[in-house]
Amino acid sequence: MLKKYYYFAFFILFQFLLTSCDSEKSETKKANTNKSATNMFENDPHSYAKPQEAVITHLDWEATVDFDTKTIDALASLSVETWEVATKIILDTKGLNIKKITLDGGTEEVTYSLGDEDKHMGSALIINILPETKTVNISYSTAPDAEAIQWLNPAQTAGKRSPFLLTQSEAILARSWIPIQDSPGIRFTYNAKVKVPKGLMALMSAKNPTKKNINGIYEFEMTQPIPAYLLALAVGDISFMPLSDRTGVYAEPDLVSKAAYEFSDLENMVAAAESLYGPYQWERYDIIVLPPSFPFGGMENPRLTFATPTILAGDRSLTSLIAHELAHSWSGNLVTNDTWDDFWLNEGFTVYFEHRIMEKLYGRDYSEMLASLALQDLEKEVDAMIKNGQKEDTKLKLKLKGRNPDDGMTSIAYDKGYFFLRNIEEKVGREKFDGFLKAYFEENAFKSMTTEKFVKYLNRNLVRNGKNGITMAEIKGWIYQPGLPKDRPKPHSDKFAKVDSVLNVWKNGESIRTLISQKDIANKTWSTHEWLHFIRSLPKDMTIKQMQELDRRLNFTNSKNSEILAAWLEQSIRHDYKWAYNSLKSFLINTGRRKFLTPLYAEMLKTEDGKIMANRIYKKARPNYHFVATSTLDKLLGWEEDKE
């Protein structure tokens, strides 16, 4: 067929260019400069886009946000680069109401078709274009139940006065609010003009305002190319407080001072990150603290991390989450996983980087506590996955075709990825590994990376066929084999060893009042991580009496620290400690962070009484959760899709 012939001809041309000149510097006129030549023909199993034919390079977005109808009415003008033979451009959409499509400056509507809707991927929007087409303009509106968007009523916010809108586009939900080529391997710049109700402020993953605008119209500019999953919008009664020349915090007015206190170390954190792996490339680094229904701990939207309020512990003890989101400014946002099968490239590197930032700021013992907790999470999850018949998903390189890419958001990508990189560091030495990482971020900035390409890069620049203390067989074992290698790094924390010894003495009958004094509690002698280790290591056959004894002394049931509370509530369900159930109910209704929700509901489902309680609470709590959380929990609890 003709089309195939042309593709083949281009492929040959590219092979020629690759071998005859430096592909990164070559400027082939018709070539798509957006995707690097080497991964031009990689297929993203979660996008309909065919960037080989026509690829987007820029988005101009004009939108009106309507809280009454829960819709966004918008015009998306996409700049495109086409191949000589291009007759169509394919975009990803999900549930969008497409009204009109025109090309370039014309007013005449062009023909298009919407493909069949897939449960996860949505529908392909196939638009007829010409090889010389430069811009495609799409008028559309979003559906009230668009999966990326959460519309919160005033009661669901801290201030209780104004509504709030937040988006979560990762992994493949950007297509539910913007028609776009929704693949992490395709990057574009964007400008936006967003109209919101007067009195509210809009923010995006772009250059942002710091003050409310009287007419409710906000303009945005993102000049660095990003993939669609990093598109983000938040609208609400929001204030800003600067923390340094290039960092600051946004939150509802009632929360902004509390947030500024919690993140006062932010500038030091950015400086620590830069000293490790090179300059911060996104100009500003701000954080927005969202209402509690935000489904993740944080989302690394460029220039503006979206964060859960559950990290506002009041004592700056949970800020490693911010180190994680900041680290994504290098791993993920700068060097991006090419498809969701390569998700560990985003998250494993980020956890490694996060621990290094925390080590730099608070010392090795602090980061070793983080690493020990990560190993506990990882071992627990690997066991559970193998028991559940998900052995294949315990490999770093995933196969998510035909599935929801969210299935890959497990400890494997994060913590197995971390221990893999730490294993390399321990084998080749820190100095060499740091040099390698710095160069990796620099050379691959604003590009996407596949696992296979990374393996080659690693061998060429560090492993050198086993000459540097680690073999390629070992590397490939970590990436392509299930489970955890026996020879894996073993974090050690003296602080955790002390916690273990206190626990042992307590288990042997000593009272907790003797072991932990009122003074220790008042002075916060133990950090959040030590308490987490303590709670997680409680004996399996603990009695109600023992739980009461701990709770009377340590008041876990009323903890204001979300991590400590969630760990304690899990133990409470396990041991049917009814005194904590009011707290459990209120926590589940008011918090939408999936990381806390999933283990608590899963623990309840283990008994018949627990099942009844879980369903009763879920019925009440579900309207407060984002789609990302309900899609996991509906499956877990066996709820039908539309059961409200």
Ligand SMILES: [Zn+2]
């Ligand atoms: Zn992350």
